[in-house]
Each structure stands twice: as structure tokens, then as C-alpha cells.
Amino acid sequence: MNSAPPPSSFDDDTDFYEESRWQKLRRRIVQEPLIPLGCGLTVWALYEATKSMKSGDHVKTNRMFRRRIYAQGFTLLAMVAGSAYWKKDRVKRKEYNELVDEKKKKDKRDAWIRELEARDDEEKEIAAMKKRLAQARGAEEKRLSEDKARAVEAKIKSDTTGIVRSVLEPGESRRGSPLLNAAMKLWQSRS
Template sequence: MASDAPLPSSFDGDEDFYSEDRLGKLTRRLREEPLIPLGCALTVWALVGATRSIRRGDHAKTNIMFRRRIYAQGFTLVAMLAGSMYWQKDREKRKEFEGVVAERQRVEKREKWLRELEARDEDEKAFKAMMERRRNAEKEGSNIKKVIGEAKDDVGKRLGESTRQDARAAGQVEQSSVMEKEKEEKGVLQAVKDLIGWK
């Protein structure tokens, strides 16, 4: 894996070298190789002169201007080759630096992607834990309902047994009057309230 530190360069103290826009790059290149724009200007001057001499019908002047155009183009090519040879080391350093920056950006992008995946995984785990807690709470709620139902059934059975025992002891189930039944029901209700703990 590549180191995070950039490779050493003779441009380490020059921030403009690393952070330049297109216009800055163009002006820097014009300052580094001023002969190329001069050769381009001479070529254009020769072509304009040839065009004017063609319109006037001066064939001798036209041939001279076309020869000058060829010389200007040759001069421009020689200036380009000489400039590229002279600035080759600096351009290699720039390419090297750009490669290191691209590698660092790739590593940062990968790490950011991994962090995002980890965050999504944590969110998913938290969601699953929340759903599990909700299921457990629902199970506990159904268990509580089941216990309450069993308690109600148990209370009903006990009430039924106590009512039968009371009726046998009295021996007056068939002969009791309406008033006695009301008293008996009040007694049963009181017994139920006492069992449940109702005040």
C-alpha cells in the first residue's frame, strides 16, 4: 500500500505549483517557454501576409510568405522540443505528484466507503435489536394476558366451589327466598373481591 506522505520534490515549498488552475497553468507555460508563442505569432503573420499577396496577385511575395511560414513553423517545433527537454524533469515530478494525489484520493474514497458500510451495518444491527425487543415485549404482554386469564379461571373455580359448599352447608338451595339469594350473591361478590384484592 502506498504511503500517505507525498514524494519529496524540489517544489515542496511552492504551493502555486500544486494548486494552479488552467489560466495559471497557461501563464506559467508561457513564461517557461516564450519562444513557442513567438513562433506561433510568426506563423500567423506569414499566413496573413501570404493571404494579402494572393489577393493582390503578387506571386513572388506569396511564395516568400509561404517560405516564411514554413520557417516559422520549424522554429516553433524546435522551440517545443527544446522546451520539453529542458522542463522534462519538472514535468515528471508533477506527474509523480499527481499520481500520489490520485492514489491518496482513491484510498480516502475507499475508507469513506468502508465507513459508510460500517455505519449502515450498525444501523441495521440497531434496527434488528429494536425489533427483537419489541417482539420480546409482545411475548411478555401475551404471557401476562395468559397469566391473568389463568388467574381469572382459578378464581372462577374457587368461587364455584365455595358457592357449592355454602349451599350444601345451608342445605337450603331450593328453599331459600329471594332475599337470601341476594345475601348469598353479596357474600360471593365479597369473597371474589377479597380473592382479587379489590377494595
């Protein structure tokens, strides 16, 4: 047999279950009107007793204090009777509130997890972007250093081709140069 309670006409009415403090007070006053009535009678009896004490009427003061006691007893009886009458509703409401709180906690936890996952994805994207930038920067530096090396080599080549020359012109050999042969003979003759 199914242990779930039968469906209620208030199941789809979220305002019935989720209510503010003022709505709850109003609902409780409507459900149990004898309790506020008893409280009002108690306050009225105390007020009248205070007035009669100030005027010095001891008989009326005693009568009002007795009425206050009767009003408080009436209020207590109304509370006990209302508590017994509305017990099942309070149990259902307590269960519902626990379920709502549990659902809110679960929703909050799920939202927090989604937020953490989004942050993690952003951090991974940022790390990947930094890695790509570092690789691109390294490749650019390598290309620039190679370009600089080529430029230096070209400059050295261009600077040295016009200025630095060999003692021997291209095509001359050591043995076939008459000037060199004369210089060598002169050197050998001195020694």
C-alpha cells in the first residue's frame, strides 16, 4: 500500500506553502481565531484593572484580575484545542519546509558547482592562451635572432668585400708573381 498522502488541492499553490511572516500570522489568526480573542480579553482585563487601581476601586480591581485569569485560561484551552486540531497540518507543513530547504540547499550547491566549473574552464582557456602566446613569442624571438644573424653576416660580407683584400690578387699564385719573387730574393740576400 502506498504510504504517500493523497493529493491536495494546495499542491500546486506555492503561496500556500511558501508564505511570509505576515501571511503566516494572518493564516494562523484565521485558523485559530479564539487565541487572539483570548489575548485581547486578557489585555482588556489588565487595562481595566490598572485603571481601577489608579482610581482606588478595589472591588473592580479584584474582579478584573479574576477576569484576566479566566481570559488566560480560555486562551490556553484554545491553544491546546487548536494544537490538537491542526497537528496533522503542522506535521505536513514541517515536512514540506524541510523538503523546500533541502531543495534550496541542493540548488545552491549545484549553482556553486556550475560557477566553479565555469571558473575552471576560464582558467584553462587563459592558461592555453598564455601558452600559445609564449610559443608565438619564442618563435618570433627565434626568427628575429636568425634574421639578426643573417643581417650581421650580410653586413660583414658587404663590409669586407670592398675593404679587405688579400696580398695576392685572385688569380695570382705565390710562385708566379714577379714582385713577390723580387721581395723574397731581397730578403734572402740580407740574411
